Amino acid sequence: MTESVTITDNRTGQSVEVPIVDGAVSAAEWAKLLPGIWFYDPGLGTTAECESAITYIDGEAGILRYRGYPIEQLAEGSTYLEVAYLLLNGELPVRAELDRFTEEIRQHTFIHENMRKRFFDGFHYDAHPMGMLVSSVAALSTFYPEAKRIDEPETRRRQAVRLIAKVPTLAAAAHRFSIGKPFVYPDVSLSFAENFLSMMWRGAEPRFEADPALVRAIEVLFILHADHEQNCSTTTMRVVGSAHADPYSACAAAIAALYGPRHGGANEAVLRMLTSIGSLDAVPEFVRSVKEGHGRLQGFGHRVYKNYDPRAKIIREVAYDVFEVTGKNPLLDIALKLEEVALADEYFSSRRLYPNVDFYSGLIYQALGFPVELFPVLFAIPRTSGWLAHWSEMLEKNTRIARPRQVYTGQDERPYVPLAERG
Numbered sequence: 001m002t003e004s005v006t007i008t009d010n011r012t013g014q015s016v017e018v019p020i021v022d023g024a025v026s027a028a029e030w031a032k033l034l035p036g037i038w039f040y041d042p043g044l045g046t047t048a049e050c051e052s053a054i055t056y057i058d059g060e061a062g063i064l065r066y067r068g069y070p071i072e073q074l075a076e077g078s079t080y081l082e083v084a085y086l087l088l089n090g091e092l093p094v095r096a097e098l099d100r101f102t103e104e105i106r107q108h109t110f111i112h113e114n115m116r117k118r119f120f121d122g123f124h125y126d127a128h129p130m131g132m133l134v135s136s137v138a139a140l141s142t143f144y145p146e147a148k149r150i151d152e153p154e155t156r157r158r159q160a161v162r163l164i165a166k167v168p169t170l171a172a173a174a175h176r177f178s179i180g181k182p183f184v185y186p187d188v189s190l191s192f193a194e195n196f197l198s199m200m201w202r203g204a205e206p207r208f209e210a211d212p213a214l215v216r217a218i219e220v221l222f223i224l225h226a227d228h229e230q231n232c233s234t235t236t237m238r239v240v241g242s243a244h245a246d247p248y249s250a251c252a253a254a255i256a257a258l259y260g261p262r263h264g265g266a267n268e269a270v271l272r273m274l275t276s277i278g279s280l281d282a283v284p285e286f287v288r289s290v291k292e293g294h295g296r297l298q299g300f301g302h303r304v305y306k307n308y309d310p311r312a313k314i315i316r317e318v319a320y321d322v323f324e325v326t327g328k329n330p331l332l333d334i335a336l337k338l339e340e341v342a343l344a345d346e347y348f349s350s351r352r353l354y355p356n357v358d359f360y361s362g363l364i365y366q367a368l369g370f371p372v373e374l375f376p377v378l379f380a381i382p383r384t385s386g387w388l389a390h391w392s393e394m395l396e397k398n399t400r401i402a403r404p405r406q407v408y409t410g411q412d413e414r415p416y417v418p419l420a421e422r423g
């Protein structure tokens, strides 16, 4: 059996045999045979927008690998900065490389004093932290005009380091603004995760001391959220980057996409859903309402995973480690019951709807004391390294500007009607 498909234009009888390469067929061959005839693929669910060597997902089998390394092994043995290095460079760092990368990140965690002193004060008192993060990351582009030189590998690398380092600082600054507390400067003596917790929670004490189990939980959650191939926000990063916009502007666009409740806003929606269910007894009624079309089971379902999201399994284990320290989140029992009822229900199994990365992560974030509004921000922090890895890969391949076609369903030509003559 030849690995190919044959496309025949029945209007002319012309055919072309197109090889199936790496699970895809080239649209260019289609375009040659059928100029002006487009593939109609809303949501791009069956379209490969690029070639990428960064992350591999097998949705049927529930497999996720970063640069070939299984997510389970990285969650077990790696750190977030090591994973960020892996995503950006394609290989795990040796000790000297990791130390140099870690030191660079540490030195770039500071933001310009103009941002610290003035930028956040411009927001309304109850501004959503994701709105503040989108805006402040976009504003970073005005501090680093060199970032427009996207064709220079070293300049790209330097902006990637700045963004990975500064997004946590901006995230913590947004939170501190929301609660009326003073900005906490980065503490370069701490690890990436410890420093983030210090900027979030430090009070009057000279140095923030975090519980090691909670620090490890943050590291694992950051590893699990670092990349996920061509999701909505990463595709946004690639599309905006293909116009040769600077990486800060492209990253702000990606954060805006992640702000959507269908994507990064889901863990916030899961908490609100569990809170509204309120008790174990109310779970069956809630499931019934979802099946009748009243809203969705937040944290369930995925465009790619038609099996259990491997990240959800790991996060559920991390939850128990966190609750050992913080005490169990009372919503956990409702979540476990909801999962049990849904997985046993034909409505969800027939649609191959399983818990995704967001189903349990919010329970951990809430137990760690993060406000619900900050949950998508906690998603954006680690996903910054994934977005930048894809952005660099896209530019290294000299990708054309993204410009899809459309199926036009509007009016045919019609003459303009002056205002005075309209009914």
Ligand code: SDX
Residues within 6 Å of the ligand: 227, 228, 230, 231, 232, 261, 262, 263, 264, 266, 290, 295, 296, 297, 298, 299, 300, 301, 302, 303, 304, 351, 353, 356, 357, 358
């Ligand atoms: C993330 O792409 C990524 O990789 C994303 C992400 C990442 O790491 O970047 O993994 C992070 O975004 C995870 C997903 C977080 N979102 C949610 O949990 C929100 C709830 N889930 C959905 O709204 C939905 O499942 C999506 C958006 C995640 C996926 O939507 P699809 O693939 O477009 O699914 P669909 O709309 O085609 O649904 C197919 C059927 C429909 O029913 P029918 O019309 O066939 O009767 O399944 C139903 C849907 O109504 N359905 C759900 C459901 N999700 C889909 N029904 C109830 N509850 C749900 N959650």
